[in-house]
Amino acid sequence: VKFRKQQDLHNILAWQPPEVVRLYNANGICGHDSEGSPVWYHIIRGLDLRGLLLSVSRQELLRAEFQSCELLLQECEQQSQEVRKVEKIIAVFDFEGLSQRHLWKPGVEFAQEFLTALEANYPEMLKNRIVVRASKLFPVAFNLIKPYITEEMRRKVVIPGDNWKQELPKFISPDQLPVEFGGTMADPNGNPKCLTKINYGGKVPRSYYLRNQVRVQYEHQVTVGRGSSLQVENEILFPGCRAGEMMEVLPSQRHNTHLVPEGGSLTCLQAGVCKIYWVHWSHFPPHAKKPDGESDVLCPRKGPLKGELRDVGG
Template sequence: MSGRVGDLSPRQAEALAQFRENLQDVLPSLPSQDDYFLLKWLRARCFDLPKSEAMLRKHLEVRKHMDADNIIAWEAPEVIRKYMSGGMCGYDREGSPIWYDIIGPLDAKGLLFSASKQDLLKNKFRDCEVLRRECEQQSKKLGKKIEMVMMVYDCEGLGLKHLWKPAVDTYGELLSMFEENYPESLKRLFIVKANWKEVLQKYIDPDQIPVEYGGTLTDPDGDPKCSSKINYGGDVPQHYYVRDQLAQQYEHTVVVNRGSSHQVEYEILFPGCVLRWQFRSEGADVGFGVYLKTKIGERQRAGEMTEVYPNQRYNSHMVPEDGSLTCSTPGIYVLRFDNTYSYLHSKKVSYSVEVLLPDAASAQQIQNLGDKLSEVALNHSP
């Protein structure tokens, strides 16, 4: 059995029912609660319930981190909007959206010198959400379930410049993010090289294919590339590069030895406070994550604490990183710079951190706490 709606074995149907039961606490926060959506996660892990549940719960953490409910309104930095190639254009013969990735003109090095890797990842997550929501709209429009997309990879012009290691690593992260957060969503993948026009027209009507790719579709102004829908990238002008332009002054500088990490602790007294950080490394990337301590008064390993901001490697030697976290729970938060994966090189990291009060109500809470402490001090003074 395929494991899809209407084609389930008794064992698969039982697994689906149990999966839904196991997820009762998070069902309202899912992008969709129907069987089609839940079965994607089950198929992705061969109907292994614990693995499917872990995968979906991890996805919910990522959605929260990316602010997925509002990400469509998020505007990427100008350099990404102008030079990150790709776009959605047309539908296949069954109504599935088509996404084009234009690899050849993409200036990966220029993008990584001009934008943070996290903004690049967030931009790709936004693209995925655009496609997911387009599938929902197509389902309503056509009266049938559309849950997968078609992708066209234009690899004309692919060369050595695309094999720069930081770019390859980042692209690998983009693909992993798609696989881990949008499973069972890729219907077909076409790689444009030879004999591709005939293959595309086998699945897509010509009026849904740009003239550039052998069809008849153009922009309203006659543009054969449909540039209003598909960004074709191009070399990033060096005035966008930020690596050598920022004269940021950091409050602290540390050397994180090879195979080790550096932890910085901040006490958060009230829920809703915001931790904000900026950091830069020298010579190579560095890992970074935020954790909530489970034991007060002693140093804990990362695995012993609660991860509240995912630990990832950042190309902060190319573009300084900045970020923030709204702390939902009071406690001791640990900002951890991670170099445990490097057995050869120490990393010099410069950073600044500040704690922001969320609103006037919290400010009043702190004032009240200060008043109480003053009162206690007066009552116990000689």
């Protein structure tokens, strides 16, 4: 419940992801397995995670993944009403084209963070994770994320081998499986990849990179030394406020703000002082950083106050 409130998942289906995410995030929901479970495809060759993370904030990209999870749950509910009770999904990962560029450290950290959130908040959603066209580099990639998935989740990983096109129809009926993956499903125009349902991604144009855009100028600038922290306080006042002990309302998060600006908001459900900590954890370069940022308290006409922090890097 806390996670759903923090991510505003009740309204996420109405949220519109940034254009670059809609065009280049290489995944899609297409077809159902023999039991009616929706199938979620991930196309590794077309995934330019570096380009995406240089074009949008990490939180926006995470939010796009959570939106897909909610769409899958919605599809399960619809299948339950029309066919039979469906509570789980199948994920198909096409690892063709996996290379060193996919092992970029901030990208790996993003994958680790998403998997951690997936395990904690959607633990029963996944029926099988099917890996096709696994290259020699796949064991390296898998070892990087292995600590972030449970033993039960690891047992759900299926790697068919070279005959994967003959094996996939055992999980997914041919008429629900794109021709590209060994089935008979195609787009209305005959395209075997089902491009109307699966986004095959591609290299993100540099024109989307946020560092190429005009830098926002904020009122305050403060130097934060390595290993030091900065505390920003916002007073949250509304009827019924009371004194209380300090409590964590949002877990600590790491942001690569030297690559892309970060932003976010938090709905404050209680009165008090909201303290925001900026910590400089980098090991190099050894000098201090000067992050530009802004935090506002927004008071809507109805509902709780909202504290907003936008961090544009340093």
